[in-house]
Amino acid sequence: MKRRALLLEVLRAPGAMATLGLAEWDLLLRQAEHSGMSAILSCLAEEQGLLDLLPAPVRTQFGWLQAPVRRHRQAVGWEVRQLARVLAPLGVPLLLLKGAAYALAELPAGRGRLFSDIDILVPEAALGEVEAALMLDGWVSANPDPYDQRYYREWMHELPPMQHARRQTILDVHHAILPRTAAVWPNPALLWEAALPLPGQPGLRVLAPVDMVLHSAVHLFHEGEFEHGLRGLFDLHRLLVHFGADLGFWEALPARARALEVERSLFYALRYTSLMLGTPVPATLLAAAAGRPPAAVLALMDALFGRVLQPLHPSCEDRFGGAARFALYLRGNWLRMPPLLLARHLLHKALLSPRRKEIAG
Amino acid sequence: MSPLSDLARPALHAALRDGNLCLRTGPFALRVRSTLPAMAETLALLYADYPAALDAPFADFHIHLRRPRGLRRWVRPQVAFDMDGTVPFQPLPLAQAFPMFEWVCNWYISARAHSYLLIHAAAVEKNGRVAILPAPPGSGKSTLCAALVCAGWRLLTDEMTLLRLDDGRVQPVPRPVSLKNASIGVIRAFAPEAVFGPEVADTTKGTIAHMKAPRDSVLRAAEAAAPAWIVFPRYEANASLRLEPIAAARAFTRVAENCFNYGLLGREGFDALGRLVDAAPAHELHYGQLPEALALFDRLAATP
Numbered sequence: 317m318k319r320r321a322l323l324l325e326v327l328r329a330p331g332a333m334a335t336l337g338l339a340e341w342d343l344l345l346r347q348a349e350h351s352g353m354s355a356i357l358s359c360l361a362e363e364q365g366l367l368d369l370l371p372a373p374v375r376t377q378f379g380w381l382q383a384p385v386r387r388h389r390q391a392v393g394w395e396v397r398q399l400a401r402v403l404a405p406l407g408v409p410l411l412l413l414k415g416a417a418y419a420l421a422e423l424p425a426g427r428g429r430l431f432s433d434i435d436i437l438v439p440e441a442a443l444g445e446v447e448a449a450l451m452l453d454g455w456v457s458a459n460p461d462p463y464d465q466r467y468y469r470e471w472m473h474e475l476p477p478m479q480h481a482r483r484q485t486i487l488d489v490h491h492a493i494l495p496r497t498a499a500v501w502p503n504p505a506l507l508w509e510a511a512l513p514l515p516g517q518p519g520l521r522v523l524a525p526v527d528m529v530l531h532s533a534v535h536l537f538h539e540g541e542f543e544h545g546l547r548g549l550f551d552l553h554r555l556l557v558h559f560g561a562d563l564g565f566w567e568a569l570p571a572r573a574r575a576l577e578v579e580r581s582l583f584y585a586l587r588y589t590s591l592m593l594g595t596p597v598p599a600t601l602l603a604a605a606a607g608r609p610p611a612a613v614l615a616l617m618d619a620l621f622g623r624v625l626q627p628l629h630p631s632c633e634d635r636f637g638g639a640a641r642f643a644l645y646l647r648g649n650w651l652r653m654p655p656l657l658l659a660r661h662l663l664h665k666a667l668l669s670p671r672r673k674e675i676a677g
Numbered sequence: 678m679s680p681l682s683d684l685a686r687p688a689l690h691a692a693l694r695d696g697n698l699c700l701r702t703g704p705f706a707l708r709v710r711s712t713l714p715a716m717a718e719t720l721a722l723l724y725a726d727y728p729a730a731l732d733a734p735f736a737d738f739h740i741h742l743r744r745p746r747g748l749r750r751w752v753r754p755q756v757a758f759d760m761d762g763t764v765p766f767q768p769l770p771l772a773q774a775f776p777m778f779e780w781v782c783n784w785y786i787s788a789r790a791h792s793y794l795l796i797h798a799a800a801v802e803k804n805g806r807v808a809i810l811p812a813p814p815g816s817g818k819s820t821l822c823a824a825l826v827c828a829g830w831r832l833l834t835d836e837m838t839l840l841r842l843d844d845g846r847v848q849p850v851p852r853p854v855s856l857k858n859a860s861i862g863v864i865r866a867f868a869p870e871a872v873f874g875p876e877v878a879d880t881t882k883g884t885i886a887h888m889k890a891p892r893d894s895v896l897r898a899a900e901a902a903a904p905a906w907i908v909f910p911r912y913e914a915n916a917s918l919r920l921e922p923i924a925a926a927r928a929f930t931r932v933a934e935n936c937f938n939y940g941l942l943g944r945e946g947f948d949a950l951g952r953l954v955d956a957a958p959a960h961e962l963h964y965g966q967l968p969e970a971l972a973l974f975d976r977l978a979a980t981p
Contacts, residue, residue, distance in 0.1 A: 339734035346739065346761055373706070373735050376792070383791040387941050630762040 321632040323347040323357075327550055328594040330360045334369045341374050347627040351546045352430070355381045355388075359428030381428070388430050392419050395434055395485050400519050402453045403438075406445055411437040411511055411521040413490060413531065418551070420514055421522050425554035429547070433477070433486040440491035440504065447475060447489065454481045463664060471497045471653065471661075493531050494538060497653040502534070502576035525559040526572040533585035534578050540648020542624040542641060549625050552585050553593040566598050570606055583607030588621055620644050678728035681721065690717050692731050696741065699733035700724060703839070703850030703898045705790070707782065708736035711774070713756065716742060719775040719874045723853045723887055726895040738785040742774055772877055776885050779855060783836055786850070787937040793839040793848060794949045795937040800833035800847050801825045803978040806905035807847045809838050809957065811935040814882070817912025817964070820860040823888055824967045825974055827868035832894035833902070837937070842945050845952045846901040851894040853887035861886045867967060906977060907932065907959035916965035918973060928959030 322344050326332055336344065348357045358378035361367055367375060396416055403410050413435035418426030438446045455478040457465065468476040473492040479485065492504045510524040523531055532555060536548040559565045573582040586602055589595035609617065623640035626632040649658055678701060684692070692698035696710030700720075709720070741759040744750055745768050757768035758781050769777050787795055798811035799822035808830075812818035819835055826832045832851045839848040853874065856864055861884065864871060872889035907928055923931070929950055933939045939946045964970040 337734065342735045350761055350763070371735070373737065376704075377737065377789075380789050380791045383938070383942050383945065387943055390943065633762070 321347060321627050321629075323351065323353070323546070323627040323629075323632075324592055326357070327360075327553070328592075330364045331366070333361055333364070333366050338371050338373070341371060343631060345374070345377060347629040347632065350628045352544050353428075353547055353550065355385050355428035355430050356547070356550065357428070358382075359385070363424075363427065384430065385428055389419060391485075392416055392434065395483070395487075396420060396517075396520065398453070399434070399436065399450075399487075400517075402449050403446060404519055406442065406449055408438055408442040408446055409508070409511075409521060410519060411508070411523065412514070413437055413493075413523070414535065414551075417522040417528065420517060420520065423555070424558050425551050429551070433488050435488045435490060437490045437493075437504070437507070439508065443475065443489070443491055447478075450478060450487070450489070455479065455487055456481055458486065463668065467661065471495055471657070493534055495652050497657060498538070498651060499654075500577040502530075502578055506575060507531075525555075525562075525565055526568050527576075529555050529559065529569065529585070530573055530576055530578050530582060533581040537581045537584045537621075538648065538651050540645040540652075542644065543628065545625045546627055549588060549592060553589045553595045556586075556589060556595050556597065560596065566601060570601065570604060574606065579607030580609065581607075583609075584617070584621065588625060592622075592625060620647075678730045678733075680726050681729035682725035684729060684731075686717070686721065688731075689721060690714075693717050693720075697731050697733075699730045699736055701728040701898075702782070702852055704848060705738060705782075705786065705850065706733060706736040708733070708739045709778075710739075710741040711743065711778075713742060713744070713771070713774050715772075715875075716774050716778065719887075720778075722872065723775075723874050723889045725889075726892045738782065738789075740778060740781050740785075742778060742781075744771065770879070773880055775874060775887065776855075776877055776880055779853065779887065782852065786837055786839075790839065791938055791941060792843075793841055794939065794942060794946055794953075796838040796840060796932060797836070797935040797937065798838040798932075799835045800838040800849075800904075801830035802833055802847075802849075802902045803830050803974075805902055806978065807833060807902045807957075808906045808908055808974065808977070809847070809904055809932075809953075810908050810910055811838070811932055812910055813935070817860075817910050819854060819856055820863060820912065821910045821964070821967070821970060823854045823856060823860070823864045823871075824867055824971060826854065826891060826894070827864070827871055828971050828975075830974070830978075831897060832890050840904070840949055840953060841901065842942070842949050844901075845949060845956065846903050848901050849894070849898045851890045851898055853890055856886055856888060858883045863967070864888060904953055904957040907954070907957045909959070909961045910970075911961060911963050913963055913965055916963050918966070918969045919963040920973060921961045921963075923959040923961055925954045925959070928954045931959075 322340060326344060348354045358381045361370060361378060396412065400410060412420060415429055415431035416434045418429060458477045458479040465476055468474065472495045474488050474490040478487045478489065493502055494500060507523060507527050510527055511521040512524055514520040514522055522528065532552050573579045586597045590597045590602060620640045620643055623637050624644055653661060681700065693709060693716065694712050696708065698709045700707045700709060742756050743759050745755050745757045754771040755768035756771050756774040756777055757764050758766055758777060796809065796811055798809050799818050800807055800809050801822060810818050810822060822835045833847055833849040834851065835854040839850055841848050861876060874887040876884055876886040878884045909931065933950060962970065
């Protein structure tokens with residue numbers, strides 16, 4: 317294996333930023349930019365108290381990021397307050413997922429993490445009235461294609477993405493964390509039972525720490541697209557380091573993964589965070605058999621994930637990168653639906669959807 | 678760093694090919710890469726006075742212009758901005774390589790440099806005082822800016838005014854002045870000594886040509902200056918000269934409409950804009966004749 321990518325070195329040991337020369341910064345900033353992690357890097361430098369030690373042009377670039385970070389944090393808070401206002405009269409509980417949860421719960425994973433979609437979880441029984449209330453507030457389905465609408469509503473774990481007509485914000489309304497058609501289906505009732513109120517934000521909840529980690533893992537390792545692969549892996553690293561300070565967390569994690577049927581995702585999460593980012597995972601968990609795929613599969617997955625979780629930059633790409641992304645794209649779809657349904661879906665996307673667009677256009 | 682003109686042509690070509698030509702424009706370091714011969718020629722002409730280096734370890738912005746792969750190499754050739762392996766924008770016809778370079782520079786600045794309030798405006802300076810000329814396209818902003826610069830005002834920018842958030846001064850980022858259509862002939866006639874890059878026809882804005890920034894403006898790119906006037910130019914054929922004051926509150930909203938990052942900066946942007954309209958009285962300038970407009974600017978500069 318070639319040398320570890322510079323961005324990975326820095327994410328493993330942020331203190332190393334103090335020793336980098338300008339040429340290394342030139343490369344590091346571009347690796348971070350293309351991985352969607354520029355602001356995360358600047359927040360890491362600040363958190364480590366390194367800003368004053370950095371070369372002037374780097375401090376300048378990090379300075380440029382302060383306004384977008386502040387603005388993003390403010391905008392997310394505001395959007396979430398709007399959602400809470402819309403859903404409050406329905407008496408429907410509102411649970412924040414992923415980026416919005418990290419930001420509002422003020423977790424280290426949220427620092428500098430700029431994201432474009434807000435993800436929420438609502439009880440499936442309330443999906444209809446939630447959607448109606450959101451539409452009255454100006455949220456519209458971003459994709460009117462009837463097939464896509466059906467795809468989401470019948471088979472997926474979320475409504476078709478909604479967009480606010482005036483603010484353009486994208487909202488994903490989930491009722492579960494994996495598609496209805498996936499082979500494993502973590503029961504949302506379990507997630508709701510363990511969910512925690514968000515301090516200082518009446519009516520808002522977030523997943524319990526173990527569930528938050530497992531959702532993050534499921535999201536990353538069931539995905540077919542890895543544009544933000546490294547960022548997703550770093551989310552996991554930050555969550556594990558933060559929650560892992562509590563010893564009870566590591567004990568609860570494997571049992572919870574079993575209950576939610578996501579042991580494979582947890583296995584990958586612990587394996588690749590510890591391998592690539594040096595996350596301090598207890599050795600007993602790394603050695604545990606639960607979720608470990610057969611040796612041949614694991615060797616293949618190491619080759620695939622070892623590539624797609626690299627920084628998205630030509631300096632980190634070998635000639636198998638494209639093949640690895642394609643293989644995992646297929647795998648992501650494979651995990652989402654049973655084979656026949658998947659064949660039908662891909663056939664429809666390949667043949668009918670483009671034609672329909674042509675006719676409509 | 679020594680000026681780009683010190684670099685012999687073969688060395689320039691090699692540096693552009695290898696992607697280690699670093700140019701400084703105002704506070705920004707650009708690293709440029711391109712094997713397109715037209716890029717080397719136009720850079721050598723219009724960026725002759727800019728500080729250049731071949732071994733600079735760090736650049737703020739990286740611009741790689743290349744021809745797209747595949748059929749487009751031969752059929753209606755194009756130029757694409759390659760950003761570390763991604764092509765974020767539609768390629769343009771090959772002849773538009775240099776306008777694309779300028780446009781990508783502007784895009785980088787407007788998308789990144791948020792330690793400034795970024796105003797879509799030209800800015801020129803005389804006697805330490807800056808006139809900011811915000812305006813939508815078609816208002817004659819660039820024409821007026823080019824003429825002022827040819828008449829001895831210092832060019833701070835023709836396209837994007839960088840108002841520093843910490844001290845409210847205008848940070849120069851002098852680059853070639855982009856002129857369109859009839860303006861090209863107007864400025865050539867007004868200032869026959871001005872140096873122009875090639876005229877590029879059939880862009881989305883019609884024919885474009887870039888006028889070289891005066892050497893003095895380029896050398897003084899580190900000298901920020903305080904804003905003194907905001908002038909909204911409005912060219913109207915044969916109109917007589919008219920300078921109408923604009924109330925500060927109105928000026929505030931009109932400048933805000935011309936900002937790239939006013940909303941993003943939040944409170945900081947609001948405060949910076951408030952200080953600007955307090956310090957620099959705003960006017961709308963209707964003009965039909967360049968010499969009249971220039972005389973008016975000189976009267977402004979002469980006021981104590």
